Amino acid sequence: MLTLRNPATEAVIHEMPHATVDDVDAAIAAAKAASPAWRALSPVDRTRLLRRFADTIGAHADELAELETRNMGMPLGSSTWCANAVADTIHYFAGAVEKHTGSSIPVAGGVDVTFHEPLGVVGLITPWNFPMLMASWKIGPALAAGNAAVLKPAEITPLTTMRLAELALEAGIPEGVLNVVVGPGSKVGWRMVEHPDVRKIGFTGSTEVGKRLMVGCADQVKRVTLELGGKSANIVFADADLEKAALAAPGAVFDNSGQDCCARSRVLVQRSVFDRFLDLFIESSRAWKVGDPMAADTAMGPLVTAGHLAAVRSYSDGLDTVFTGEAPTGPGYWHPVMIATPAYDAVVCHEEVFGPVAVVIPFDDEADAIRICNDSVYGLSGSVWTRDGARALRVARAMEAGTISVNSNSSVRYATPFGGFKQSGLGREHSMHALDHYSELKNVFISTD
Ligand code: NAD
Secondary structure, three states: OEEEEOOOOOOEEEEEOOOOHHHHHHHHHHHHHHHHHHHHOOHHHHHHHHHHHHHHHHHOHHHHHHHHHHHHOOOHHHHHHHHHHHHHHHHHHHHHHHHOOOOEEEEOOEEEEEEEEEOOEEEEEOOOOOHHHHHHHHHHHHHHOOOEEEEEOOOOOOHHHHHHHHHHHHOOOOOOOEEEOOOOHHHHHHHHHHOOOEEEEEEEOOHHHHHHHHHHHHOOOOEEEEEOOOOOEEEEOOOOOHHHHHHHHHHHHHHHHHOOOOOOOEEEEEHHHHHHHHHHHHHHHHOOOEOOOOOOOOOEOOOOOHHHHHHHHHHHOOOOEEEEOOOOOOOOOOOOOEEEOOOOOOHHHOOOOOOOEEEEEEEOOHHHHHHHHHOOOOOOEEEEEOOOHHHHHHHHHHOOOOEEEEOOOOOOOOOOOEOOOHHHEEOOEOHHHHHHOOEEEEEEEEEOO
């Protein structure tokens, strides 16, 4: 039995049985049965149905947002943004169906054309930190490319994903095209890795589990895309607008209680402005209100579970901080925001904490900033703050990370590719590139002799 709690109150909000391996097999069989008709649907009809799905999500945005906040703990303002972003993401991929075109290639003796063909049944596995948003990043391209899907959300935050599946049916997406199974990853998720009818695994989660899935997929040469962890750098040069950078820095790392794969949790600051920037960063973090996620002025809610709170505390307990914010004392899984300037070899400077803990690290010059930024097994995102346009581009190009912003924290737009270098992942989500990862490229040569 799954018992779901509101992380802000610890009250039980829902109880439900786990899916079994037989349930997963039944969902895969339903997807397999639905797949031929879905792939055969004319592109314009697939677009129409996905648009209806997106509109239905938009019409239920407030309900989805509240459900997400109660299940996961993110502030209502963030969950409302997420619900609308889910609708926008599905709209984007609805519009992409007819635009994912093949090509004709000049060859001797005939005509050569390429086609993007659906994979069939795809298995989608999502984490708990942005439950419905992560689900939409996979549902959108998977269905637009003509696949049927079985989606396994994180078992602690399944409610909005389950609701999305209901809304899909309500919007007219045929039964079996989108199936949701809820249960532990090692059983329910792993079954999709093992099952021969699942042609691809689209995974978002930790690097540790991602590595295991990649090995599991190797046996059948199953397609796999991975969106994994990060320890992203927020690089502030002395010539930056320091006030602006410092105002944005709390959101870059404390948003969603730091439970964000893109969190810029390493703040690299040029030595000549280190003290000044640190003061400004502390000042702007003081205004970062931690509390009831249903309240309109809350910037940060609780962490997701008692277990995750303990994991974050294993980094923050005893940490010598330069700033520790205020947080409620409980019930609820509360953790204050923290800023620290530890020695560079401290574990907290290198491992993903996935909580509201920022480390601030000095650097000397451009080369030093790039060296420190790239001294990580991760490479998901990052920011550069400078008024020098040439430097911004030089540094952005030299950073070993997939998603960079200049004079901004923002990483995510449904129309632009998103994904990681190194151990932050494999493949890209969002944009037309995502469709490539949910289809096979076929080449056909037609002789004109
Ligand atoms: P997790 O790896 O523990 O779990 C992710 C999903 O995988 C869950 O649904 C889980 O049940 C499932 N799972 C676990 N073990 C499995 C197995 N053996 N077989 C199949 N499925 C299994 O990650 P999490 O704690 O839910 O999420 C946090 C992590 O996700 C962080 O590392 C974060 O950086 C990462 N993340 C990455 C992105 C991105 O886009 N790069 C986005 C969000 C979160």
